[in-house]
Amino acid sequence: MACLLQTRDDVSKLVIGIFTAIFKRSDLTENTSFTTDLGNPDAITRRAYYFIVKPAVVAEGCSAGKLSPDAFGKAETLGDIVDDVWHCVS
């Protein structure tokens, strides 16, 4: 299956959608901060989201081989994760 995340907007919709579902909030954007908006999970906890986002990327037919927990640990905003996933699939 060809990768269906063809644009950065596709990635943004997927990632924001995942975190919208997790946090049950409809106001999340790429500027949403883990620290100030999402309960401030520490870096090691944020790495856990790798195991949620990666299968969703793979389900879109994309290779997630370059995606790493480290990128999630470093992420300060949802936009950072969008960047990492887009970097991985593009």
Added chain:
Amino acid sequence: MVPRIASCGVALALAQSVLLAQEASKPSTNAVATQAVKAQTKPQTVFDWLNANGLRFQRAFDGQPNAADPATVSFLSDLGKKSTVYDANFALIYQPDFLATTLGDNAYLSGLASIEGALTSDNSTAADDAWRFRLGLDSDFLKHAGDKHMVTVYTTLNAMYEADQAFRTRKITAELITTPSWLVDKQANPIGLGWDLDVGVGKFQWRPYFGVDVGDTLQHGPSAETEDTVLRLIGRVTARLSFPGAAKVLGVHDLYLSADDKVYGLPLETKETVHNYFVGGLRVEVSKAISLGVTYTVGADAPDFNYTRTVGAEFGVKF
């Protein structure tokens, strides 16, 4: 998108709610484009560039990925000897992407090399003078992913060459450090393990670590660890009480009280079988990379396990 996501077993439980939420909150095309441009045009610092090339700089290795505590230069007053010492604590860690790989769907492994220094102007007083050189592996492991609870485990396993500042004590060990993460509904858990817990005066967060060092002594030096065979059982708890409101008023990145307590059990030793090492303080992160603080240290740390008690001021950098 519905059938594709739903076809993935791991994401199955998530998919429906993702899509419902997506539809409910779908931003306009313009809004998404604006966010995309904003995200793509974020300024890149030298630190960001170094970070992107696999380098991290922080206080100690200690199983803390992603630069949890800053590397510091400190001016310390030794409360026991009534003297002043200058102290530097840093770890430079190289962990490039090309040394990383997945192991099935539930594990991620990453190779690393690091140099850690805890240096002092007077190593007869400071307990935490040390050199540590590591080659090893980091792993993130998805332990449990149920509907309600999700548990992951971060572990680092290293070959470590450890010495005191003057290389009088020298040891070579295998080091294992591990810490769990617990997500309830994939969000915060009720005890603040790795998450902020609102406690009225501020936000509280804590994390436990468990570790073991096994190895051999190459040279004993002045260490209180006298047996040739090294066996250390390590329990550690870090805690942080942050004050986001005060940080906002002061216009700084973060402001918090921190505590880091490490207990060593040395079952092979005949005299001193337990050591405790505590570092606590108040830290102001002026920016993401730069901080100022005051610290209080008491106890005895590897490899020499000399007891000390200091208080002082620090300047910190991390990336």
